[in-house]
Amino acid sequence: MRRSPALFAGESISLDLGGREILRDISLSVAPGEVLGIIGPNGAGKTSLFEVLSGRMRPKSGSVRFRGSDVTALPLHARARLGIGRTYQTPVVPDELTVGQTFKAARQAYKPYLTRFDAEYGAELVGLDVDAEERTSSLETLNRRKLLLACLLMRRPALLLMDEPAAGLINSEVDEIDHLIRMLSKEMNVAIIIVEHRIELLETIADRVMVMDAGEVISEGSLADILADPKVHAAYFETVEEGALDG
Numbered sequence: 001m002r003r004s005p006a007l008f009a010g011e012s013i014s015l016d017l018g019g020r021e022i023l024r025d026i027s028l029s030v031a032p033g034e035v036l037g038i039i040g041p042n043g044a045g046k047t048s049l050f051e052v053l054s055g056r057m058r059p060k061s062g063s064v065r066f067r068g069s070d071v072t073a074l075p076l077h078a079r080a081r082l083g084i085g086r087t088y089q090t091p092v093v094p095d096e097l098t099v100g101q102t103f104k105a106a107r108q109a110y111k112p113y114l115t116r117f118d119a120e121y122g123a124e125l126v127g128l129d130v131d132a133e134e135r136t137s138s139l140e141t142l143n144r145r146k147l148l149l150a151c152l153l154m155r156r157p158a159l160l161l162m163d164e165p166a167a168g169l170i171n172s173e174v175d176e177i178d179h180l181i182r183m184l185s186k187e188m189n190v191a192i193i194i195v196e197h198r199i200e201l202l203e204t205i206a207d208r209v210m211v212m213d214a215g216e217v218i219s220e221g222s223l224a225d226i227l228a229d230p231k232v233h234a235a236y237f238e239t240v241e242e243g244a245l246d247g
């Protein structure tokens with residue numbers, strides 16, 4: 001299959017933290033509209049890789065490229081302005097604010113300031129149906145995730161880095177997130193890199209999957225390819241209970 005040119009790429013990324021090697025020579029790329037899934041046992045380095053890709057950490061070596069430019073030296077907020085959005089494993093909302101105030105803060109986070117219509121567009125995309133006067137602290141996990149995602153989507157990002165977007169959700173809610181990710185990638189051409197523990201979620205949404213273990217990429221390909229890879233089984237069965245990769 002011929003792949004479209006990369007929108008975003010990490011090239012030979014290595015990272016040390018606290019004197020330990022956390023990431024070693026990791027390369028990846030994603031094209032517009034493509035979903036790349038990243039899995040790996042606990043401590044594999046998935047979140048650390050996101051820190052480097054999003055601009056919260058500088059790698060020891062290697063580079064990050066977006067739309068052909070080297071963005072390795074740009075911090076998170078500068079990458080956000082270019083069109084890179086990131087979501088976190090825990091959906092931390094601004095507790096003191098209402099939903100409406102949160103949208104307003106997001107609209108005015110940086111110039112050009114967005115309008116109410118942009119905020120409505122974001123809320124509509126994610127299907128967020130809550131009162132603007134409601135406090136964000138009273139929202140359930142799914143609506144917290146939707147609110148934070150809406151705040152990103154109102155700026156129409158070209159790339160989303162999503163760290164376990166289904167964490168803390170029940171099955172029907174996971175289906176909603178799954179549907180949303182497919183809509184964003186396939187209908188709106190957003191490139192998405194998603195860290196996910198639940199392999200069944202990747203089955204329906206990921207075009208390709210990359211497996212990490214102990215700071216390295218140990219396998220890459222379709223979900224069927226990586227599930228058939230003995231290296232992946234070895235990495236999982238050494239660290240998680242037997243049967244985690246079945247089904």
Ligand SMILES: Nc1ncnc2c1ncn2[C@@H]1O[C@H](COP(=O)(O)OP(=O)(O)OP(=O)(O)O)[C@@H](O)[C@H]1O
Nearest residue numbers: 017018020022040041042043044045046047048049
């Ligand atoms: N600030 C830090 N200083 C030192 N070591 C760190 C730091 N942050 C993470 N690590 C270590 O880096 C390794 C990779 O952690 P990371 O959180 O990136 O893995 P992960 O694959 O996201 O794991 P999980 O699935 O449990 O979230 C772990 O061994 C962790 O202890």
